[in-house]
Amino acid sequence: MSQSSAGQDRSGTGQGVGDVDSEVVGLCRDLIRIDTSNYGDGSGPGERAAAEYVAEKLAEVGLEPQIFESRPGRASTVARIAGEDPSRPALLIHGHTDVVPANAADWRLPPFSGEIAEGCVWGRGAVDMKDMDAMTLAVVRERMRTGRKPPRDVVLAFLADEEAGGVYGARYLVDNHPELFEGVTEAISEVGGFSFTVNEDLRLYLIETAQKGIHWMRLTVDGTAGHGSMTNDDNAITELCEAVARLGRHRFPVRATKTVRAFLDELSDAFGIELDAENMEETLARLGGVAKIIGATLQNTATPTQLGAGYKVNVIPGQATAHVDGRFLPGYEEEFLADIDRILGPRVRREDVHTDKALETTFDGALVEAMQSALRAEDPVARAVPYMLSGGTDAKSFDDLGIRAFGFAPLKLPPELDFAGMFHGVDERVPVDGLEFGVRVLDRFLDAC
Structure with a gap:
């Protein structure tokens, strides 16, 4: 656990984040080592192994995850965490476990090794998006171990097929199992919450509120x-x-x-x-x-x-x-x-x-305030700002259920890292201290939302 989070009280209950900082790195490495390459033509290994891994990690702390297989090998894992006030609208945290293919010959380190080098975890999916999957698992596992309920119900969805449009993942669940998302009004997921350093007194954290x-x-x-x-x-x-x-x-x-x-x-x-x-x-x-x-x-x-x-x-x-x-x-x-x-x-x-479809929502409301406060608590020079993603995510499918979506996978990044170049690029990697920062922010965010 990093010094900045050791023993901190996040909810006024005297309970802290425990070993969440250290666990997230191991979870991220494990997920990267599970090859879930999505070629878009059904020829890849699928996501079943990753879905089972996620389900095991959630079941270990008392949750009751379900695995949904839309076709052989194309599997997603869903679980619901009961909140303090079940009458409140629920929050969805979703991530995908598939990745785009990687040609090992192009990489400095093997793309499915999950190796740690130069202060980063390396491998396909390190930023797109097994880092957020790992951060979500780490935070949830620690909160469940210590009995810290979120203020409202939280639905967790680890999805197949996002890299090919989500047909066998988010779209399948929305069309065939909408009851899983009953009461959900807001969601967070990938490609948002990452930092851009302007100077030593200001870091912008880009929150995705729109996508093409x-x-x-x-x-x-x-x-x-x-x-x-x-x-x-x-x-x-x-x-x-x-x-x-x-x-x-x-x-x-x-x-x-x-x-x-x-x-x-x-x-x-x-x-x-x-x-x-x-x-x-x-x-x-x-x-x-x-x-x-x-x-x-x-x-x-x-x-x-x-x-x-x-x-x-x-x-x-x-x-x-x-x-x-x-x-x-x-x-x-x-x-x-x-x-x-x-x-x-x-x-x-x-x-x-x-x-x-294209998506666009406003940058306001209690959820946005929770993001801003969680970021500032861990980085005093943070400023959350809205931006549009040039690509698309599974949020498009969940929009059909009336779920308002944001990209919020918080990472504090070194200014010299070509973060955008990591997406679908060679030598994809995520800083270890960025992962640890992310779990602390997500933990605060869950308390505030």
């Missing part, structure tokens, strides 16, 4: 098949590649949503300068790695990710395909799709392979 919507799409062009040695003015590959190049190079217009505008206002105050959403190059340069996330929230985006055509070098194929990862801002879906179709032109056939 999704249009993963397949593009198809039909042409005239023929012999590769002959000229062909109706080559499907040529037509498709020209369209994909136009799309990949296109820069959509800046659209400052209310969340982005609020974040820019906070940055203006932090840096003491006036920021213009239409001219953000200088500001983004000052944000370091966080700029990768923030920059993509200023506009819709469409990123080509896959190409496919042909079966033999001397045969001109009759069809060519591409896949595009499209993301749209809240309120701008129609504009986004109209722009896509205009850029692609009439020869390209577009079809969605996965879609989901």
